[in-house]
Amino acid sequence: MNKIIGFVEGADVYLVTSLLIFLLVFVVVSVQMFLMKKDTSDKMSMLPFHNSNSDNNEN
Amino acid sequence: MQKENFSYDNRIVKNFAIATAVWGIVGMTVGVLIASQLFEPMFNLGNQYTSFGRIRPLHTNAVIFAFVGNAIFMGVYYSLQRLLKTRMFSDTLSKIHFWGWQLIIVAAAITLPLGITTSKEYAELEWPIDIAITLIWVVFGWNMFGTILKRREKHLYVAIWFYIATFITVALLHVVNSFELPVSFLKSYSWYAGVQDALVQWWYGHNAVAFFLTTPFLGLMYYYMPKLANRPIYSYRLSILHFWSLIFLYIWAGPHHLLYSSLPDWAQTLGVIFSIMLIAPSWGGMLNGLLTLRGAWDKVRDDARLKFMVVGITAYGMATFEGPMLSLKSVNAIAHFTDWIVAHVHVGALGWNGFLTFAMLYYIIPKIYNTKIYSKKMVNTHFWIGTLGILLYALPMYVSGFQQGMMWKQFNEVGQLAYPNFLDTTQQILSNHMWRALSGVLYLSGVIIMAVNLVKTAKQGSLVANEEDSAYPMSTEEEHGGHWHRWIERRPVQLLVFSLIVVIIGGAVEFAPSFLVKSNVETIPSIKPYSPLELEGRDIYIREGCNNCHTQMIRPFRSETVRYGDYSKSGEYVYDHPFLWGSKRTGPDLGRGGYVGENAKIYKPANWHFQHMFDPRTTSPGSIMPAYPWLITQDLDQSKTVRKLEAMQTLGVPYDEKDIANANRDLNKQALEIYNELKEQKTVQAIVLENEIEFDENKEIIALIAYLHKLGRDIEVQPKEIAKQP
Numbered sequence: 001m002n003k004i005i006g007f008v009e010g011a012d013v014y015l016v017t018s019l020l021i022f023l024l025v026f027v028v029v030s031v032q033m034f035l036m037k038k039d040t041s042d043k044m045s046m047l048p049f050h051n052s053n054s055d056n057n058e059n
Numbered sequence: 060m061q062k063e064n065f066s067y068d069n070r071i072v073k074n075f076a077i078a079t080a081v082w083g084i085v086g087m088t089v090g091v092l093i094a095s096q097l098f099e100p101m102f103n104l105g106n107q108y109t110s111f112g113r114i115r116p117l118h119t120n121a122v123i124f125a126f127v128g129n130a131i132f133m134g135v136y137y138s139l140q141r142l143l144k145t146r147m148f149s150d151t152l153s154k155i156h157f158w159g160w161q162l163i164i165v166a167a168a169i170t171l172p173l174g175i176t177t178s179k180e181y182a183e184l185e186w187p188i189d190i191a192i193t194l195i196w197v198v199f200g201w202n203m204f205g206t207i208l209k210r211r212e213k214h215l216y217v218a219i220w221f222y223i224a225t226f227i228t229v230a231l232l233h234v235v236n237s238f239e240l241p242v243s244f245l246k247s248y249s250w251y252a253g254v255q256d257a258l259v260q261w262w263y264g265h266n267a268v269a270f271f272l273t274t275p276f277l278g279l280m281y282y283y284m285p286k287l288a289n290r291p292i293y294s295y296r297l298s299i300l301h302f303w304s305l306i307f308l309y310i311w312a313g314p315h316h317l318l319y320s321s322l323p324d325w326a327q328t329l330g331v332i333f334s335i336m337l338i339a340p341s342w343g344g345m346l347n348g349l350l351t352l353r354g355a356w357d358k359v360r361d362d363a364r365l366k367f368m369v370v371g372i373t374a375y376g377m378a379t380f381e382g383p384m385l386s387l388k389s390v391n392a393i394a395h396f397t398d399w400i401v402a403h404v405h406v407g408a409l410g411w412n413g414f415l416t417f418a419m420l421y422y423i424i425p426k427i428y429n430t431k432i433y434s435k436k437m438v439n440t441h442f443w444i445g446t447l448g449i450l451l452y453a454l455p456m457y458v459s460g461f462q463q464g465m466m467w468k469q470f471n472e473v474g475q476l477a478y479p480n481f482l483d484t485t486q487q488i489l490s491n492h493m494w495r496a497l498s499g500v501l502y503l504s505g506v507i508i509m510a511v512n513l514v515k516t517a518k519q520g521s522l523v524a525n526e527e528d529s530a531y532p533m534s535t536e537e538e539h540g541g542h543w544h545r546w547i548e549r550r551p552v553q554l555l556v557f558s559l560i561v562v563i564i565g566g567a568v569e570f571a572p573s574f575l576v577k578s579n580v581e582t583i584p585s586i587k588p589y590s591p592l593e594l595e596g597r598d599i600y601i602r603e604g605c606n607n608c609h610t611q612m613i614r615p616f617r618s619e620t621v622r623y624g625d626y627s628k629s630g631e632y633v634y635d636h637p638f639l640w641g642s643k644r645t646g647p648d649l650g651r652g653g654y655v656g657e658n659a660k661i662y663k664p665a666n667w668h669f670q671h672m673f674d675p676r677t678t679s680p681g682s683i684m685p686a687y688p689w690l691i692t693q694d695l696d697q698s699k700t701v702r703k704l705e706a707m708q709t710l711g712v713p714y715d716e717k718d719i720a721n722a723n724r725d726l727n728k729q730a731l732e733i734y735n736e737l738k739e740q741k742t743v744q745a746i747v748l749e750n751e752i753e754f755d756e757n758k759e760i761i762a763l764i765a766y767l768h769k770l771g772r773d774i775e776v777q778p779k780e781i782a783k784q785p
Contacts, residue, residue, distance in 0.1 A: 021564060022307050029303045033296040044548075045291035047142060047216040048282055 063211070063532055066525035067140045069427040071153040073522060075133035076420060078161060080510045082129060083416075085168075086121030087503045093118055094496035096685070097645065098489045100675075103685040108172040110685040112604025116183040117171040122408065123181060123271065125164045130416040131275045132156070132199070135222055137423050138282040139206055142216045144530035148205025152198055159195035163188060174602035175245045178637055179260050181267050182236050186247045189237040196233065200226045207551045211530040214548050217298040221278025223551065224306050224558045228270040231562065236263035240636075242706045243699055246598075250710065253632025254321050255574060257640055258314065262566060265313035272407065273375075274306065276415055280348050280372065283419055287364050293350035297343055304340035306558060308333050310565035315386035318395065319614040320640065321629035326569060327388075333565075334386035341379035348372040363438040367418035370446060374410020378403060393468070396610060396644040398488065399460025402453045409449045409502060417441065417509060424513050430520025437512040441505040448502030452495055459491035468618040476621055481647040482681050489683070583630035586773045588712045589766070591700050591726040596766025598703070599759050600639070603687065608645035611770065624651035624660045624771065631774060634712045646684060651771035665733055666740035668764045673746050690760040691752055695730075697723055730756045733764055 095102040096111045103110045140147060147153050166188050170176070176183040184192070203226060207219070215223075236259055238250035249256050285292050292298060314322060314330030349372055352359065359365045381403050385394050394400060425432050432438060466484040469477035478484050547554050589597060600606070613619050615626040627650050632638055647661065655662050663671070670677055673691055675684040700722045708714045718725075734756035737743045747754045 025303060025307060025561070026300075029300055033299050036296055036299075041295045042291075044214060044216065045285075045295040047212065047214065048138075048218075048285050049291070050144070050212070 060531055062529040064527065064529045065144075065146055066527050068136070068147050068150060068153060068524075069522065069526050070524045071147065071150070071157060072133055072137045072423060072427055074157050075129050075136060076424060076513075078129040078157070079126060079133055079416060079420065080506070080513065082121055082125030082164060083506055084503070084510065086118060086126050087499065087506060089114055089118040089121060091496060091499040091503055094492065094499050097683060098492040098496065100683055100685055105686075107174070107603075107687075107689050110603070110687070112607050112685070113172050113174055113176075113602075115604060115607045116176060116180075117168065119181060120167050120171065120183065121164070123267070124167070127272060127408075127412045127416065128160065130412070130419065131225075131271075131279070132160070133423065134279040134283070134416075134419050135203070135275065137419075137427075138218060138279065139203065139222065141528075142212065142219060142282065143206060143210035144212050144528070145206060145210050148202050148209060152202040152205070156195060156198045156202060159191065159198065163191050163195060166191070170245065174604075176601060176604065177239065177247065177249065178601040178604070178606055178639060179236065179249065179256075180264050180642060182233075182260070182263060185245045186237070186239050186241050187244065189233070189239075192233060193230070193237075196226075196230055200230070204551065204555075211533050213533050215551060215554065216281070217292070217295065217302060218278040218282040219551075220302050220548075220554060220558075221274045221281070223555050224302070224562070225270050225275040225278070227555055227559050228266065228274070228306070228310070228562045231559070231566075232263045232266050232270065235566070236260060240706050240710060242702050246699065248703075248706055248710060249637035251636070251638075252710065253635045253638050254629040256635065256638040257317055257320065257632075258322060258326065258569065260638070261316040262310075262313040262569060265316055266310055268407070269309040269312075272412055273309070276375075276412060277301075277305070277344055279415060279419065280344075280368075283415070283422060284348050284351050284368055284372075287362070287368060287418065287422060288351050288355055288358060290351060290355060293347050293353060297347045301340050301343045301347060303561070305337075305344065307561050307565070308337045308340060310562045311569065312337055312386070314569065315382075315391070316642065317640075318386070318388055318391045319616070320612050321627050321632065323629075329569065331386050331388065334383045338380060338383050342376060345372055345376035345379070348375075363435065363442045364418045364421045366439075366442050367414040367421070367445075370442075370449075371411050371414030371418065374406050374414065374449070378407035378411060381406070392614075392616065393464040394460060395464075395614075396642070397460035397464045398456045398491070399464065400643070402456035402460060405456070406449065406453050409445075409452065413502070414445065417445070417506075420509065420513060424516050425520070427523055427526070428517050428520030429523050430516060433512050433515035433519060437508050441508045441512070444501050444505035444508070448498045448505065451498035451501065455491035455494035455498075459488040462491075463488050467622070468616070470618070476618065479622070481622075482679055485645075485683060486681050582633075583628060583774070586631055586633065588634045588707070588714060589769060590729055591704060591718075591722040592729040592762050592765040593769045594703055594707070594766075595695055595697070595700060595726065596762035596764070596769075597639075599690070599763045600766055601637075603690075605649075606639045606641040608641075608643065608684070610641035610644050610648045611650040612640040613648055613650045619648070622660060623648045624654055624658065625774065628774075631771070634707070636707065636710050636712070646682075649767065649770055651774075653768040653770040653772035654774065655772065663767075665736050665764045665768070666743050668767060669737055669740075669760060670742050670746065672760055672763070687760075688750075690763060691746075691754060691758055693759045694757050695759050695762050697726060697757075700726055727756070729765060730761045733761045737761070 092102060092109070093111055093115050107113065136147060136153070167184055170185060170188070171183060175185050177185060203222065207215070239247035240250060241247045251259050281292055281298060311333035312330050314326045315334045318327050318331070320327075349369065352365070352369070359369055384390055385400070385403060421432060421438055463484045466478045466487065471477045547557065611627070613623045613625070613627045620626055649661070651659070652661055652663070667678055669691070671679065672687040674686050675682040701719060704714050704719045704722050708719065738754070746752070
């Protein structure tokens with residue numbers, strides 16, 4: 001990466017920092033995702049079905 | 060705690076549904092018309108308001124912002140209320156949003172055929188309409204956040220995160236790309252110039268696809284797919300990873316639209332890297348959608364709405380795999396500027412956006428009219444006609460793009476271009492263009508069948524304008540423990556801010572070096588600003604939408620430098636507000652159209668341009684370019700010339716006070732020189748006499764010729780210095 005962008009003075013700092021931020025966010029989200037309890041995941045995924053009226057799938 | 064009774068606003072959903080169908084038919088009809096123009100110029104209908112360059116933007120704006128835009132709002136207003144167990148924040152804001160958006164579309168439908176355009180793709184609307192878009196978008200956000208804040212469901216479902224990211228990022232994209240300096244009520248110049256303008260434009264253009272055509276539809280997929288399949292999304296965990304990865308990565312990939320251009324190499328490479336990385340979250344989302352049907356695929360056989368969903372999500376997967384492949388430089392070298400890109404875009408638009416929209420309409424309309432669909436058979440017919448339409452669109456366009464791209468690059472055994480005449484490559488693909496128009500008719504027919512079916516459905520039921528429901532009020536007790544994401548799912552404002560930070564990072568990193576590091580844009584001393592006449596000619600070029608078919612960007616390939624002349628340098632465009640590089644070569648590149656020095660390749664004299672504009676087939680047999688006879692009869696409007704130069708001066712173009720004071724005098728002097736040259740030519744005399752035209756030095760054609768003769772002309776002054784540059 002440094003070789004490609006080296007001729008733009010200072011640009012490598014922007015890019016490497018940003019990639020590190022992305023990596024950090026990605027790792028944190030991934031870890032949290034795996035630590036998430038199944039109950040929580042199941043509850044969240046059922047949110048579209050919580051309406052009390054008859055919002056079923058008949059057409 | 061007691062349940063509270065409330066009602067959902069279905070009327071606003073109905074209004075957006077009607078607008079979706081109506082604008083869809085309008086936009087696709089214009090699409091069929093412009094598709095027909097690309098094999099038979101007669102379909103330009105012989106007047107300036109329906110010529111390809113003017114109504115191609117009408118098609119793109121109508122299908123993106125009118126058809127897809129209204130579909131997004133329909134889907135969001137329906138799902139948001141139900142996911143949050145509350146009515147929309149304000150019925151008044153809902154109405155302002157609806158009618159404001161429709162007025163913007165009408166304004167676009169009026170101004171674009173009139174040639175009132177900024178020329179920036181998917182952002183062609185002029186500055187007053189840009190301001191209106193900003194205001195209405197704020198109304199949408201205000202209404203959405205008001206609804207979120209008064210919700211009865213504490214946790215925000217994944218669909219809502221995508222809606223929030225869409226709102227904030229589209230706002231950011233629109234505002235940054237729309238920085239322009241008004242010259243008059245309906246004319247402005249982009250604040251940015253040349254390579255910087257190109258970078259901002261394709262940061263916008265790419266992310267308009269990302270955050271207008273993708274993220275809102277992913278949110279809609281996460282709601283409507285489970286509803287249609289009657290089972291929860293396959294993996295909620297995957298949806299979290301999908302969301303954050305996608306919004307972080309997408310924003311970086313814009314420069315892949317500018318490969319082999321004058322954009323600095325580092326920015327191009329950055330765009331490629333992030334495009335490849337983008338496959339992962341895109342396919343994560345696709346698989347999450349499709350695997351929702353795991354164990355229930357039998358439902359697809361019986362429910363055409365699920366068929367639409369499955370094909371739509373599959374099209375998303377195909378397009379998001381193809382996109383990164385097209386960003387590879389070796390593939391891009393062949394595909395860019397050809398019909399291949401058009402095919403790629405339409406797989407996404409017709410398949411992903413179109414089919415998901417149809418599935419939503421078939422789900423929502425019976426619900427809000429408290430009835431069943433009028434005819435399942437018609438839904439099935441629509442599905443098969445639409446699918447056939449997509450296939451018949453994509454396949455001929457892939458063939459066309461690959462064939463023309465290869466023909467442009469083909470050399471014969473003695474090292475000369477095998478097809479030196481650009482038209483030879485055009486003629487080879489006209490049959491593919493006919494298939495494209497036919498496929499458009501098929502797809503449009505399906506939409507008309509859908510519209511009839513939905514009207515019949517509505518007539519057999521009655522609108523439940525206020526649908527009753529009840530829910531417990533949101534608990535005010537703070538939940539303790541849990542993980543980080545559970546925390547942010549309950550905090551919409553923090554989610555918005557965090558999303559904004561994530562998308563700003565990518566844009567800032569790309570922009571900052573280009574704007575702050577001078578070495579990114581080389582200086583070429585011989586490049587001079589446009590004369591007043593050339594500037595007026597450039598505005599006519601913009602008005603007629605010539606950049607829809609002609610590029611001004613010669614890539615550093617032998618096949619291009621042999622055909623067009625020396626490759627383009629970023630320093631050539633420093634006075635171009637806006638840039639006019641184009642993205643499609645239906646006709647040849649014009650970047651060196653005015654170069655008359657050694658090895659001039661495409662220069663044409665003034666009388667050739669005159670004849671060509673009057674009737675392209677007389678100079679270029681077999682050409683599919685529209686005729687522009689009005690340029691010869693219409694007077695050039697000189698009333699704004701001084702203001703235009705002043706605006707350019709404000710933007711940094713080095714006009715001095717003398718240039719501005721003498722603008723009209725200089726314009727007329729240069730025009731008279733071109734006129735005197737033209738009137739001596741027999742071809743010009745013949746056209747003028749035969750058609751009884753009152754031709755003089757103040758006609759628009761003269762300004763346009765002046766501009767075309769300026770293109771690439773200045774580069775000849777210092778050929779040795781230029782040749783030394785990498």
